[in-house]
Amino acid sequence: xxxxxxxxxxxxxxxxxxxxxxxxxxxxxxxxxxxxxxxxxxxxxxxxxxxxxxxxxxxxxxxxxxxxxxxxxxxxxxxxxxxxxxxxxxxxxxxxxxxxxxxxxxxxxxxxxxxxxxxxxxxxxxxxxxxxxxxxxxxxxxxxxxxxxxxxxxxxxxxxxxxxxxxxxxxxxxxxxxxxxxxxxxxxxxxxxxxxxxxxxxxxxxxxxxxxxxxxxxxxxxxxxxxxxxxxxxxxxxxxxxxxxxxxxxxxxxxxxxxxxxxxxxxxxxxxxxxxxxxxxxxxxxxxxxxxxxxxxxxxxxxxxx
Amino acid sequence: xxxxxxxxxxxxxxxxxxxxxxxxxxxxxxxxxxxxxxxxxxxxxxxxxxxxxxxxxxxxxxxxxxxxxxxxxxxxxxxxxxxxxxxxxxxxxxxxxxxxxxxxxxxxxxxxxxxxxxxxxxxxxxxxxxxxxxxxxxxxxxxxxxxxxxxxxxxxxxxxxxxxxxxxxxxxxxxxxxxxxxxxxxxxxxxxxxxxxxxxxxxxxxxxxxxxxxxxxxxxxxxxxxxxxxxxxxxxxxxxxxxxxxxxxxxxxxxxxxxxxxxxxxxxxxxxxxxxxxxxxxxxxxxxxxxxxxxxxxxxxxxxxx
Numbered sequence: 167x168x169x170x171x172x173x174x175x176x177x178x179x180x181x182x183x184x185x186x187x188x189x190x191x192x193x194x195x196x197x198x199x200x201x202x203x204x205x206x207x208x209x210x211x212x213x214x215x216x217x218x219x220x221x222x223x224x225x226x227x228x229x230x231x232x233x234x235x236x237x238x239x240x241x242x243x244x245x246x247x248x249x250x251x252x253x254x255x256x257x258x259x260x261x262x263x264x265x266x267x268x269x270x271x272x273x274x275x276x277x278x279x280x281x282x283x284x285x286x287x288x289x290x291x292x293x294x295x296x297x298x299x300x301x302x303x304x305x306x307x308x309x310x311x312x313x314x315x316x317x318x319x320x321x322x323x324x325x326x327x328x329x330x331x332x333x334x335x336x337x338x339x340x341x342x343x344x345x346x347x348x349x350x351x352x353x354x355x356x357x358x359x360x361x362x363x364x365x366x367x368x369x370x371x372x373x374x375x376x377x378x379x380x381x382x383x384x385x386x387x388x389x390x391x392x393x394x395x396x397x398x399x400x401x402x403x404x405x406x407x408x409x410x411x412x413x414x415x416x417x418x419x420x421x422x423x424x425x426x427x428x429x430x431x432x433x434x435x436x437x438x439x440x441x442x443x444x445x446x447x448x449x450x451x452x453x454x455x456x457x458x459x460x461x462x463x464x465x466x467x468x469x470x471x472x
Numbered sequence: 473x474x475x476x477x478x479x480x481x482x483x484x485x486x487x488x489x490x491x492x493x494x495x496x497x498x499x500x501x502x503x504x505x506x507x508x509x510x511x512x513x514x515x516x517x518x519x520x521x522x523x524x525x526x527x528x529x530x531x532x533x534x535x536x537x538x539x540x541x542x543x544x545x546x547x548x549x550x551x552x553x554x555x556x557x558x559x560x561x562x563x564x565x566x567x568x569x570x571x572x573x574x575x576x577x578x579x580x581x582x583x584x585x586x587x588x589x590x591x592x593x594x595x596x597x598x599x600x601x602x603x604x605x606x607x608x609x610x611x612x613x614x615x616x617x618x619x620x621x622x623x624x625x626x627x628x629x630x631x632x633x634x635x636x637x638x639x640x641x642x643x644x645x646x647x648x649x650x651x652x653x654x655x656x657x658x659x660x661x662x663x664x665x666x667x668x669x670x671x672x673x674x675x676x677x678x679x680x681x682x683x684x685x686x687x688x689x690x691x692x693x694x695x696x697x698x699x700x701x702x703x704x705x706x707x708x709x710x711x712x713x714x715x716x717x718x719x720x721x722x723x724x725x726x727x728x729x730x731x732x733x734x735x736x737x738x739x740x741x742x743x744x745x746x747x748x749x750x751x752x753x754x755x756x757x758x759x760x761x762x763x764x765x766x767x768x769x770x771x772x773x774x775x776x777x778x
Contacts, residue, residue: 207571208514208578238546244568248593250575258564261571262550265513269556272514287554 168193170352172297174365175199175214176231176399177391177451178358179221181464182292184457185356186222188465191291195348197375199360200277200296201304201333201368202315206254207245209264210271213316214365215281215296216263223288225259231399234259253321278342295348297369300339304368305332315364324401328408331363336371349378354468357388359449359460361402362421363409370425379425385471387428387464390418393450394434414438428467430460443467474499476658478603480671481505481520482537482705483697483757484664485527487770488598490763491662492528494771497597501654503681505666506583506602507610507639507674508621512560513551515570516577519622520671521587521602522569529594531565537705540565559627584648601654603675606645610674611638621670630707634714637669642677655684660774663694665755665766667708668727669715676731685731691777693770696724696737699756720744734773736766749773 167189171182173196182196199214213232220226220234227235237257246252256264263284270280276299285294304315307330318324349355360366370376379386395413397403403413410417415431415438428443438444445467451457473495477488479502488502505520519538526532526540533541543563552558562570569590576586582605591600610621613636624630655661666672676682685692701719703709709719716723721737721744734749744750751773757763 208574238544238564240544240564241547241568241571244565245572245575246568248569248572248590250568250572252571256571258544258546258567259550261564261567262547262556263554265547265562265567266551266554266556268514269551284554 167354168348168352169195169354169356170348171196171356171358172366172369173198173214173218173358174360175217176221178214178360178365179218179226180451180457181356181358181389181460182218182222183454184451184459184461185464186292187454187458188461194292195344195352196292196294197297197345197348197369198281198294199365199368200298201302201364201371202319203303204254204314204316206256206264207250209261209268210277211254211256211264212267212277212281212296215294216260218294219263219281219284219288219290222285222290222292222294225288233257254316276342278344293344293348295344296342297345297375298339298372299342301335302339302368302371303334304364305334306364307332328363328401328405330409331367333368333371336368337373339372341372341374346374346378349375349382353384354465355379355382355384355386356464357386357422357426359389359391361391361397361400361405362418363402363405366421376425385428385468386426387430387445387467388418388422388426389449389460389464390415390429390431390435392418392435393432398450415444416440427471430463430467443471473660474654474658475501475660475662476654477502477662477664478672478675479504479520479524479664480666481523482527484520484666484671485524485532486757486763487662487664487695487766488524488528489760490757490765490767491770492598493760493764494767500598501650501658502598502600503603503651503654503675504587504600505671505674506604507608507670507677508625509609510560510620510622512562512570513556515567515574516583517560517562517570518573518583518587518602521600522566524600525569525587525590525594525596528591528596528598528600531594539563560622582648584650599650599654601650602648603651603681604645604678605648607641608645608674608677609640610670611640612670613638634669634707634711636715637673639674639677642674643679645678647678647680652680652684655681655688659690660771661685661688661690661692662770663692663728663732665695665697665757667697667703667706667711668724669708669711672727682731691734691774692732693734693736693751693773694724694728694732695755695766695770696721696735696741698724698741699738700740704756721750722746733777736769736773749777
């Protein structure tokens, strides 16, 4: 069974963990968001990709919710002492990955190939691909202007109200090698419970990816990132309210119009009328059993639709 | 009293330490070699400048002879585990400085200004300037081709025989702001006991620096890096033998023809005929007393010449 998963960071990584516990991992391809990539100290950082690598590689700091377990901060402490503007947290181990990536990029290795290679080095049994190797950057439109995603998210603590989202470079971006094949060969296309606007949105902004999903012959199932109308983490609820007029399952399906056949959502979000098949379960993925339950529900939805 | 010191890494830093213990540090300007600068993982590294900063800032690892005391290696370990080619050692704290420098360079701050700023942040009472803010790189000519300095020095452990040295970018390089003034205002121009070819050579390859030293009105004193015909550290002896035909004080003066009035050298190198005033002492700088002795001898030489 082949599954292609569109994924952002933490929520997506947990969903993929559940999936890898449920199906043969060798059939799973993760298509990761790169819209929140940024340059820090001249190093290319891919926060969502790295969260996937660390979580699936078993080296993530689960308590903190980002970065690596057992992390140290010697480099950043020194940089700050020398006057550096260090608003983006980079631990020493995390830096090690960014250094290896910087060297590989400099040698001309595409981001997707680097990501696949790092996933193998971390012992991850699934394939992780970046949505695109082209430059694609998410900009957040706020009162009075635009902010690069991470400046809005980290530096401004995603406080400024979001008026819209723009994906710089999306028109010209082509899918990374392997992405279209993974979608075409999939028995199930899954959209992880990530932020529809800034985690899944940038992936779907790559026209060829959107087109192949729109023209799919297999079930596509999304998992809502909401529990009781609230995001488990991050600003998805505020963005849904502002940009789609509400924070229920219906508004989530609106983000994926024409692209999904079913939505898995939490029982706390009640019974609602949807244009796609609803699957209600408990979607909190705080432990392995919870993660498996969500993955199994998505697989059941696909089986029922087939 | 103003002293301008041309300096490479370890030996130069020790000489400057002795000088700062002997004269008013506020009158001391160090003009540092940048010929061995390199890009590692996309970060600009200035090994000689950093050795000066760490040694004079009191944070150097004196036993190892390079890098910082209490260093950790988390980043490099991770990078290696991900397949990075990590032949150049970068500790986590050291990386912190390179990150801060990378950010400052990206913002357009010149290398010399960054260096001065870092020296202040490290509490160094003297001024440290880079010889030039322009790109100047030392290439080592070996059998069958050329190697960038650090690849020859670190990766090849300076084993390949040196047939010559080339300073890429030297013709176009201009002195950093403050360098010519420091040389013109100096009561003494000192050349530290660094490698004449690859530590001092790149500084003198900047034409305006060489010219202002050649036309000096004040004493210029070099300190030989040899003890008993051998370099305390590094390949200076082998290079002197190959490129100047011997490893004595005379060959050292040949490297600085027309640029010095006196040479301080070690008593183990015997009595030799020189075209400049010889000053014989014990030049090993393994402790503070030794460092002061060498600095004082250079100052005495200058006083005698005045």
